[in-house]
Structure formats: C-alpha cells, structure tokens
Amino acid sequence: MPDNATRQPAAASAGMSRYGQIAAQLQQKIVTGEWSPGTAIPAESALAVEFGIALGTIRQAIAVLVQQGLLERVQGKGTFVRTGLTGGSSAGMMRFFRFRSEADADAAPTAVPRSEILSCRSVRLDKGMASRFGLEAGARGLAISRRRWVADTPRLLESIWLPLPRCAALQDTPVAEWGELLYPLLSQRCGITVHRAMDEVTFRLLDAEEADLLALPPSHPCALVTRQAFDIQGQCVEYRLTRGDAYAFRYTAEIR
Amino acid sequence: MPDNATRQPAAASAGMSRYGQIAAQLQQKIVTGEWSPGTAIPAESALAVEFGIALGTIRQAIAVLVQQGLLERVQGKGTFVRTGLTGGSSAGMMRFFRFRSEADADAAPTAVPRSEILSCRSVRLDKGMASRFGLEAGARGLAISRRRWVADTPRLLESIWLPLPRCAALQDTPVAEWGELLYPLLSQRCGITVHRAMDEVTFRLLDAEEADLLALPPSHPCALVTRQAFDIQGQCVEYRLTRGDAYAFRYTAEIR
DNA sequence: TAGTGGTCTAGACCACTTG
C-alpha cells in the first residue's frame, strides 16, 4: 500500500477520514462550477484512479454528497450534479395551502398558481437585508410584489427581495416573459441556482391593502411564510414574504 | 464462493438484494420484540457469521435500518435498537409554539409544559377512530382532556384518544402520577413504544369553552395540530388534537 | 457491446469504549 502522507499533499486533512477529504474536494468542484448542475461527473473508476484510492472509498465520498443533496446517482447512466429547486409543488408555497375551487369540494391537487407581477423596482436595502445578502449597508436590491392566482381567484400575496448586482438581468426582462416560477427565471437570466431554502411560518391578520388584493375581508387571519433561499455556495439569494388565507393553511410533518 | 441458492432458504427474496433481505429479517427481530428498544444487537461480526455473509454486507443491511430510524450505531459500544419518541422538545408540541413569559421579552428556550389532566374516561369510539386504531366499530377507547401550562399561564389544550384494551393500565394509574409527558407513561405502563408520528397543522377560531380554558378572548384565532402516533409495528396508538394561540405559532422547515 | 452504477467478498488496520 502506498504511503498516506505522500498521497494527501496539503489538504485540510485534519482528523478527517479519507472519504471525507475526497468529498470536500468533490464539493469544491461543484461549488466552483467546474462541474455544473445537470452534467455527469467522471465515472467512479476514473475518480478512484485520479485520487489514487479504492473504488469503495470514492463511493463513500460520493454517498456523502448524495446525502447532502449535491449529487444524484442513476444506475447505468452516471452520477449527476443536481439541478436547483424549481419552486414547484415540492418546494413551493402550495405545500402549505390547500385551496379549493368554488365549484368542486375536494378538488384535484392544485397546480402551480398563475403569477401576476404587481411591481418590480430597484430599492435601497436596509441594514439587515443587505447583510443577509452579504452586501454593505445601503446597497441596492430588487423589490418585487407578486400576486398568485388559482383558478380565477387571487390566493397568495408575495413580497420578494433579491440582491441587486446579481439579479440585474431581471430588470432587462419584460415581466410578461417571466413565467409562473421565479427559480427557473433566476437560473436562466442570472445564472443563480437555488439549492436550499428555509421557511418560517407564523400567523397574523391581513392589513387593509393585503385584504383588498386577496379579495378577503379586512383583518382576515392569514398565514405568513418567510423564506430565505440560498445558492449552492450557501449565499442568501432571496428573501420572501408570502401571505395566504389562514383557513386554507394545511401543513403535514412527519416526526422521526 | 458458496452457492447463493443454498443460503437463502425460502425468504421473501423476490428481486431483493441480499442486504435488503437481511435488513428485512433484522427488522422482524425488532418489530416482534426479540430485540427490545434500548438493547444492543449482536456485533457485526457475529451477525455476518450467523447469516453467512461478508462484513460489508451486514453493514449495508444495518445502514438501511439506521436510515429508517430503527437502529442507532455507537462507535466502540455497539448497535442499539432505538428507544421511542419521548414527546420532548424535538417531537413535542413546543416545536410549533414560542411562548414568552410576560416578564422577559425573548425568554429562555421553553421547557416541557406542566400537564393538568382535566378529564380521563372510557368512551365508545366512532367508526373512524376505531378503524384508525385497528378496532371494530363500537370498540372503546380512552378520551383524555389535558391543559398544559408554561410558567403559570395556560397555553395548550389537548384532546387525546387512546385504544382501550392496550391502554387499560392508564386507568389504574392516578393522574397525579402521570407526570408531564404521555409517551414515557405509555411506555412504562402499557409497554407501548411510540416510534413515529404525523402532525397536521391548520388554523381556526377557539370556541367559547376552549377560549375560557386558555384565558383568551372568545373567537381568538388558534393553531390546531392533529397528531397520529404509531408504534414500531406501524399501528396507530394515539390520536390527538392540540390547540394553542395562533399568535404564538412559529414553525421552521428546511427544503432540500 | 461497452460503460455505468449496484452488490458482494474477504480480508486489513484504525479509533473508540469498557473492564
């Protein structure tokens, strides 16, 4: 067996297992974009040769990144860098709400809501929002107001903030061409991959303007979902507030 | 290498990998109680000999059950059958609510609320509840009403149903000896291990009686958590409705 | 048919826990 010390040049090998070090190196290739989302990484056998380790060890390293959601294995085809979140039913707001069309009682699983951009303008970010995006106080961002419809009824109200140098391309895109989902747009226009998001749910009453836009009575109760989305480097790329009828809120969680 | 056909007697080996079959057999030993919660299972080497397979294969089988939450590995000590849920902060209702004492603003992480049993009586279960518990229509169950306090303030109202032959031992235990948590009680008195639970959250308004018990105004908004808890065999062993002030509701979820 | 990941073996040595 070759000597370990000659194999690990100067990496961050402090108390880390071999496959842990390899996993970190693979993660670097993904985060830096050397391996881009959707593409296949080299075969296990090739990587084993490249790193000078056994097949089982490179498999263990890959397993770590699969667990983290960075890679995806497909039998017979290869191992692929995962595409970011789409904002569809699994990651989108519809997993928090169950809206019924007025017609049928327990309707079909609700599809992606139609998006109506109410406003989109460049604003100066307050200190908290700027630091969230890793910008200096006073930096600018994009503030978007969006209303989402399900079957001819306004259902969700969203206030979205995006960091501005990164998302400038959105300003050059007519809102008519935005489509229904934000994340595919961020990917295509700004090269931003949303890899992870944190949602926090609380409860309050609608103010007069919100109630009007949602066609609900003033002071109607609403669920408020606060989302922070992060790219593959762990940088926050979106802050969003979503309001929807509290009586349509329905969320299921499994414990252990 | 020994012949495979001689090694797998008559198990459910239909299209299943070797470690998958072994995992199923280990799961049987846990579910049937041959290996009880909290105890160590035989060492990997012993199991490898017992099943006539390589160490790596038994490790893969164990990994499956660890992933399922049935086993827990501890380096240097052994592999243990996991103890059930406790209903503490990780699995309990406090992960849905953030109550503040009136004194200090952003207080310490709230501990387990004190439990006050309002009533506990044997009732006839309706058809839905009975079938949930795997009982025939008209079977009996235990209906418990419980109020939970955090620092001298009533905060949560719970209605709990339990299947009756299984939980009969609770009727012989004075409520003064119940303690603050239900699941340890179920474990000690009835031998029931709660292994998994499903929570569903919705919003509605408190009725007059509920509001009175929670010292809140009538028609105050509340979060309603509906829980079904299951034992290690997958049998439902608890149905619970929990109501708490909607303004204290706060839940965080990570996506991907 | 060639290439991929999936399964499995039979060893070895290491790190941690316990008596």
Added chain:
DNA sequence: AAGTGGTCTAGACCACTAC
C-alpha cells in the same frame, strides 16, 4: 487487553443504459 464499530483495499460479478 478485548470487543465494538469506522475506514479502506482490491478485487469480482450483476443490472441497467446507451449506442
């Protein structure tokens, strides 16, 4: 010192996917 799980090797064959 003995026993446990954790890591790693260097092979083998199988199942699936593509061309």
